[in-house]
Amino acid sequence: MPLVTVTVRKPKSTAFKATVVDAVHAALVSSGVPATDKFQRVLELDTEDFRFDPSYPDLQxxxxxxxxxxxxxxxVGRSVKVKKKLLEELMTTLxxxxxxxxxxxxxxxxxxxxxWSFGGGRLIHT
Known part of the structure; x- marks a missing residue:
């Protein structure tokens, strides 16, 4: 169960946020995550609450x-190959x-x- 958190600066349109989370979900499904396994949140922060370096480490x-x-x-358990494929698909879509x-x-x-406890306090993978 991937838990996806997308953080952006305010304000962002509903379409902007939906495009990002939909692209992430499609890449996850392509990597083997079930289509119904959708747990996503978008955090929209004020400029002063979301600080980042403009160019670190080597941006174009x-x-x-x-x-x-x-x-x-x-x-845990996904290979670097799976992560690279997910990133490639995500970047292509975006x-x-x-x-x-x-x-x-x-x-x-x-x-x-x-x-992971998916509900009711049950640890189903123990």
């Missing part, structure tokens, strides 16, 4: 108001939607299966 274009931070929390992919940062966070 500086980050600006369209910067998007995508965090994908999922269970580029087709006229996003500057230099404005997209993705962070994968992994946790072991026993750290």
């Amino acid at each position: 274009n500086e980050r600006g108001e369209s910067f998007v931070l995508i965090e994908i929390l999922w269970s 580029a087709k939607a006229n996003f500057d992919t230099e404005q997209i940062m993705v962070c994968f966070k992994e946790t072991s299966w026993e750290n």
